[in-house]
Structures are given as structure tokens and as C-alpha cells.
Amino acid sequence: MERWVYPTTGLKQEDLEEARVCMTRAPLRGEYAWDAGVAVGRFLAELKAGRLVGRRCRVCRRVMVPPRMFCEQCFRPTDEWVPLQDTGTVLTFSVCTVAWDMRRLEVPEVPAVIAIDGASPGMGILHKLGEVGRTVDEILDRVHIGLRVQAVWKPPRRREGAITDILYFRPVGA
Amino acid sequence: MRRLNTEVAIVGAGWSGFRSISPDLSFREMMFEAATKAYTDAGIDPRRDLDGLVTAEEDFHEGIAISDEYVPDQMGAVLRSVHTIAGDGLQALAAGVMQIAAGAARIVAVESHSKASNVLNLDQITALAMDPVFQRPLEVHPVFIAGLELRRYLEVTRTPIEHVARVVVKNRRNALRNPRAAFPADLSLEDVLDSEPLAEPLTRAMAAAPADGCVVFVLARGDVARTLTDRPVWIRGLGWATDSYTLENRDWEGARYLRQAAERAYRQAGIRSPRRAFDLVEVDDTFAYKELQHLEALGLCRPGEAGWWTAEGATEVGGELPVNPSGGCLGEGHLLDASGLARLLEAVLQLREEAGPRQVPNARTALVASWRGLPTTTGAVAVLSREP
Numbered sequence: 001m002e003r004w005v006y007p008t009t010g011l012k013q014e015d016l017e018e019a020r021v022c023m024t025r026a027p028l029r030g031e032y033a034w035d036a037g038v039a040v041g042r043f044l045a046e047l048k049a050g051r052l053v054g055r056r057c058r059v060c061r062r063v064m065v066p067p068r069m070f071c072e073q074c075f076r077p078t079d080e081w082v083p084l085q086d087t088g089t090v091l092t093f094s095v096c097t098v099a100w101d102m103r104r105l106e107v108p109e110v111p112a113v114i115a116i117d118g119a120s121p122g123m124g125i126l127h128k129l130g131e132v133g134r135t136v137d138e139i140l141d142r143v144h145i146g147l148r149v150q151a152v153w154k155p156p157r158r159r160e161g162a163i164t165d166i167l168y169f170r171p172v173g174a
Numbered sequence: 175m176r177r178l179n180t181e182v183a184i185v186g187a188g189w190s191g192f193r194s195i196s197p198d199l200s201f202r203e204m205m206f207e208a209a210t211k212a213y214t215d216a217g218i219d220p221r222r223d224l225d226g227l228v229t230a231e232e233d234f235h236e237g238i239a240i241s242d243e244y245v246p247d248q249m250g251a252v253l254r255s256v257h258t259i260a261g262d263g264l265q266a267l268a269a270g271v272m273q274i275a276a277g278a279a280r281i282v283a284v285e286s287h288s289k290a291s292n293v294l295n296l297d298q299i300t301a302l303a304m305d306p307v308f309q310r311p312l313e314v315h316p317v318f319i320a321g322l323e324l325r326r327y328l329e330v331t332r333t334p335i336e337h338v339a340r341v342v343v344k345n346r347r348n349a350l351r352n353p354r355a356a357f358p359a360d361l362s363l364e365d366v367l368d369s370e371p372l373a374e375p376l377t378r379a380m381a382a383a384p385a386d387g388c389v390v391f392v393l394a395r396g397d398v399a400r401t402l403t404d405r406p407v408w409i410r411g412l413g414w415a416t417d418s419y420t421l422e423n424r425d426w427e428g429a430r431y432l433r434q435a436a437e438r439a440y441r442q443a444g445i446r447s448p449r450r451a452f453d454l455v456e457v458d459d460t461f462a463y464k465e466l467q468h469l470e471a472l473g474l475c476r477p478g479e480a481g482w483w484t485a486e487g488a489t490e491v492g493g494e495l496p497v498n499p500s501g502g503c504l505g506e507g508h509l510l511d512a513s514g515l516a517r518l519l520e521a522v523l524q525l526r527e528e529a530g531p532r533q534v535p536n537a538r539t540a541l542v543a544s545w546r547g548l549p550t551t552t553g554a555v556a557v558l559s560r561e562p
Contacts, residue, residue: 026306031294032237037200070206072247075213075221077206 039067042081048161050153052084054119062120085117086151087172091124095139107134114149114169127151130168148172180275181396181562183406186216187522191387192356192507195291201236204388205287206248212390213250217402218281220250225279227251230259230266230286230511234299237292249283249390261414263389263515264544264554268412270393280398284391286512290384303549309421316548317381319421320461321373326426327463328375330478331470335375337481339366341462342379344490345498349505351531352520356385356507366462380462385507389515391522396562407525410539410557411445413438417551424551429464429471432543432553436472443557448473453537454524455495456517458545458553459502468543469497472555491532499524499532514544514554525560 015021036044039055043066046053054063055078057071063082064071071078093112097105110129115122130152133139149169159165188211190196190204199207213220227249233241242258245251255278259266263286270282293299300316328335343363349355361379369379399406415434418424436448445451455474459465466480474495475483483489489497500506500520509516521540523529529537539559546552 024307024311026310028302029295030234030237030299032292033294034237034292035197035200035289037198037203039203040200068247069203070248072250072252073221075210075219075250 037069039069043067044161047163047165048159050156050159050165052086052116052125052151054082054084054116054123056080056082063118063123065116065119065123065125082118084119086153086166088114088116088124088149088169090129090143090145090147090149091115091122092145093129093143095136097136108136108139110139110143112143112149112169125163127163127166128168129170131170142171180277181399181408182271182274182393183396183399183408183562184391184522184558185394185399185402185406186212186214186218186392187519188212188215188390189354189388189519190287192354192385192509192516193387194356194383194385194507196289196386201287201289201292201388202244202248204289204386205245205285205390208287208388208390209249209283209285212283212392216392216394218392220283223281224250224254224283225281226255226257226270226273227283227285228257228259228266228270228273229284230261230263230515232260232511234302235288235290235293235510245285249285251283255279261511261552262544262546262554263512264518264542264556265414265514265552267391267393267409267515267518267556268414268554271409271412274393274395280395282393284393284515285388286509286515287388288384288509288512289386290508290510291386296384300548304421315373317376318373319549320381320463321376323426323467324376324461324463327467330427331481333466333478333481335367336363337485338380338463338466339363340481340484341459341465342366342504344484345459345462345465345502345504348491348499348532349501352501352505353530354387354519355501355505356387357383357505358501376461376463382460382503382508385509387507387509387512387516389509389512389519391515391518405526405560407522408559408562410559411439411441411443412554412556413442414552414554419549419551421549428477429467429545429553431551432468432471432545432555433473435553435555436543439555439557440473443559445557448541449475449495452495452539452541454499454521454534455497455541455543456500456502456521457497457541457543458513458517459498459504460508460513460545460547462504464545465497465502468545468553471553472541472543474541491534496534499529499534508547510547513547514542517544518542518556521558525558
């Protein structure tokens with residue numbers, strides 16, 4: 001088989017910085033304003049009021065959070081709003097030492113899935129845990145699957161109807 | 175492929191919208207509404223009967239990466255085969271038909287939707303589809319491509335611009351009798367010609383405005399279809415094609431992608447004389463001249479003839495061959511990736527004699543043709559019939 005080998009030149013960082021090579025910058029800009037709709041709209045409004053709510057399906061009897069207007073198991077509309085507690089149980093967690101933009105973190109973050117009290121088993125919120133230590137070892141010492149936690153809310157005036165109206169979840173009784 | 179080796183029919187149709195904005199529904203809730211209608215129409219329980227789901231969507235239109243992961247719940251397709259096409263909805267239809275023809279499924283749902291109103295910089299998103307080295311640095315609005323193509327079309331076919339404007343007048347008037355249409359209007363030729371210039375000779379009224387909406391179909395294998403409904407709409411032929419994409423040396427005149435797609439679909443359906451084969455046509459009219467160019471590419475009239483044909487009224491409801499009785503993209507609104515399914519929806523309702531005041535009498539066969547939009551050279555064609 002005929003094989004083509006093109007002459008190549010390795011690039012150094014300076015070649016780019018000093019514009020010794022041709023470059024095209026093509027930034028990607030996307031701006032969206034997603035319609036929250038019925039379920040998410042109500043959920044966010046309730047967050048602003050410092051409350052968690054779910055939706056119940058009367059057929060499978062599940063209470064779903066985050067709420068949705070349809071039951072994905074029964075394929076029918078959900079039936080009613082259900083007030084929930086702002087406490088729950090850690091279903092699973094991880095200790096992250098890098099931020100979402102790959103910065104190395106001095107204090108690790110602890111994302112967790114929290115099964116919310118009042119919702120069906122396995123129904124929960126993805127959030128972060130706080131007040132659980134500043135090193136991986138400290139955190140692993142304090143956090144475990146099954147840990148009971150409670151939401152720490154922003155002060156009412158600073159809430160804006162967003163998932164960040166909850167600052168984090170902290171261990172109950174900590 | 176000579177014939178589809180398995181009979182496949184559309185046994186259910188549902189939709190949500192179409193509207194210029196839809197702030198009351200999330201895209202999930204919009205899909206649930208359309209899917210509920212389609213499954214009820216088909217008389218199926220998706221949790222029991224659905225083998226798979228095919229959707230058509232584009233991450234940049236959703237604002238969510240890998241957006242196809244966000245579809246099964248509201249479609250009743252959790253833990254089913256889910257397959258997403260980055261293309262026009264008619265290409266998703268083709269994928270669904272192939273799953274059934276391959277024996278991989280008996281009942282498949284096909285879905286596409288648009289939340290165009292949620293994309294705040296839709297024109298710039300379209301511009302991202304252009305070449306980042308040769309074209310994007312020029313920072314020209316992508317609608318210029320329609321201007322380039324329209325100028326060539328007018329020049330080569332010697333079609334007067336009034337005939338292009340006539341398409342807008344016809345389609346938006348047809349939309350007055352379509353409750354799904356987002357942009358019905360009774361316009362004059364002057365209204366169209368004197369509207370704001372976009373990319374001369376193209377005016378704003380010649381470009382379909384975006385709309386929100388969702389369309390869902392239920393497909394079934396022939397034997398299953400006969401047990402589900404007494405009014406199946408049979409898919410007799412399908413074709414799709416993509417031409418070379420370069421703006422610098424693409425074919426500017428003939429919409430070759432659609433000619434190719436149509437030839438394949440006609441061969442499958444055994445159609446030799448397309449002009450006499452159909453009772454109605456739903457064809458992409460994202461830009462008014464596209465309807466003319468596409469009618470010619472589909473072999474429904476000779477190159478350069480579509481404008482004159484339109485001016486004579488042959489493509490009106492009640493004319494020789496009604497084209498876009500729904501109002502097309504110009505009248506219904508442009509549903510982004512769901513545009514082809516919106517065309518298909520009207521054809522299905524017409525063949526079921528459920529098109530209300532715009533019903534084409536005794537419609538037995540229909541032709542549907544889509545275009546993937548700027549800046550693409552991709553089109554798809556479906557031949558539908560009341561008989562298998």
C-alpha cells in the first residue's frame with residue numbers, strides 16, 4: 001500500500017503566543033432561555049419560598065422530586081403536589097478535588113444524591129454537602145452512605161428561584 | 175432498494191403547538207402532550223407496546239449537550255431502544271422504518287420538536303454551521319446563502335420575483351384554515367415584495383419565521399398496523415441524500431439533494447410519472463423560492479416551470495396539485511429539526527381525511543419532502559398512500 005508522509009513541524013507555546021503560525025479563533029456562543037414549564041416552574045418558585053415540593057402519581061403511588069407533570073413509569077399525567085421535608089439521606093457521594101473547569105481545589109467539593117424525606121425511595125436532589133471537613137480524609141471520616149442531612153438555605157432576600165437557593169446540605173445535628 | 179421489504183404504516187399522530195412562543199410548557203411537557211395524543215390515536219400503551227423511539231434533534235438547538243439522553247421519560251420510552259438522528263425529522267422517520275424493516279421492532283415512535291423561542295441567538299447558532307476558517311470570519315448572516323441561491327434561481331429559470339412572492343401569499347392563506355399554524359395571514363404580493371429586505375432579492379416575508387412545537391408519530395409493521403387501525407397511512411417509499419456542502423462550489427440551482435432523494439423514493443414506490451402520482455404535496459418552503467426549486471427537483475414540473483405553475487394557481491388547494499395545504503413552514507412556522515415531520519403530519523391527516531376545512535377531496539397519495547435548512551444540502555422524501 002502506498003504511504004504518504006507529509007513534512008511536519010512541531011509547535012511550541014511561543015509559536016502561538018508570538019503569532020508565528022496562522023490561527024483562526026472561532027468562539028462558540030449559545031444563549032438560551034429555557035421555558036421552565038409547569039413542573040420546574042413551580043419547583044423553582046417553591047425553592048424561593050424555602051420549600052421543596054414533589055408530584056405524586058396515584059397509579060404507582062410514587063412521589064417524585066424533582067417534580068414532573070408525567071410519570072415516566074406509568075406514562076400518564078401526575079396528579080398532585082406534595083410538600084416535602086428539606087431533610088434527607090445520602091444515597092451516594094463523591095469527594096471531588098477538581099472544579100468543573102478542572103482547577104485543582106484546595107478544599108474538595110462533595111457532590112451527593114440526597115433522597116428527600118417525603119418523596120419515594122430513591123427520589124432525590126443532586127446537591128453538595130457542606131460542613132463535612134476540609135480534606136479528603138476528614139470528609140471520608142464524616143460522610144457515609146445513609147448519612148442524614150438537612151438543607152442550608154440562603155437568606156430569603158437573596159433567594160432567586162434557583163437550585164442554588166439551597167447553599168448545601170449539612171449533616172443533621174452537626 | 176427496489177421495494178421496502180416490509181410493510182410499514184403510520185398508525186398514530188400527535189402534536190403540540192405550533193406557536194411563536196410557548197412559555198407555559200417545558201420541552202418535556204410539550205413532548206408529553208404530543209406523545210399522549212399520538213399513543214391515544216394509535217390505541218397503544220407505550221409502556222407495554224413500544225419497542226423503540228427515534229428522535230431528531232440538534233444539541234445546539236436544545237442548548238443541552240447529548241440532548242438525546244433527555245427524551246425517553248416523557249415519551250414512555252424508559253429502558254427502550256432510543257436512537258437519535260442529527261438531521262431533519264424525515265430522516266428520523268426513515269430510521270424508524272428501517273428498524274421495523276430490519277425486524278428489530280414492531281412498533282416505533284418517531285419524534286422531533288422545536289423550542290426555537292428559547293434560543294436567544296438562533297441566527298448565530300445557524301452561523302456556527304458554517305466553515306470556521308473560510309466563512310465564519312466574514313461575519314455575514316447565514317441568510318445570505320438564501321440570497322445567493324435565490325438570485326441564481328431567478329436568473330437561470332427566468333422566474334419573476336412576483337412568482338416567489340406568490341408562494342408566500344398562497345401558503346400563509348392556506349394557514350388561515352389550519353389551527354396548528356402559527357403565522358396565518360392574508361397578504362398581497364406587494365406586502366411580500368415590500369417587506370423588509372433580508373438578503374436581497376430575499377425579503378423578510380419570504381423567510382419562514384421560527385416556531386415552537388412538537389410532532390410525534392407511531393409506526394407499526396404491516397400486520398400490527400392492521401390490528402391497530404382501519405385507516406393506516408402506508409409508507410411506500412423513502413429517500414434521503416446530502417450533496418457536497420461547500421458554499422464555494424456547490425450546485426446553486428437544482429437542489430440536487432432532493433432530486434436524488436426523490437429518485438430513490440419513487441423507485442421504491444414504483445412511481446414513473448411523479449406529476450400524476452400524487453393528490454397533494456407537502457414540501458419544504460423555509461424560503462419561498464425553495465418551494466419552487468423543490469417542486470422542480472421532485473420532478474413535479476420542469477426546471478423553471480414551478481413559478482409559472484404557481485402563478486396559474488395550479489398549486490392552490492383546489493388546483494391541479496395542491497402544494498402545502500397546511501401553509502408550509504411559511505404559514506405554520508419553521509420547527510427547526512421538526513419541520514419535515516410537520517410536513518408529514520399534514521399529509522397523514524389529509525390521507526385520513528381529517529384535514530377539516532383544508533381537506534383535499536379524495537386524497538389517496540401524498541408526497542412529503544424536507545430540507546435540513548441553512549446552510550445544508552440535505553433533503554429527504556417520503557411517498558405515502560392509503561393503500562399498502
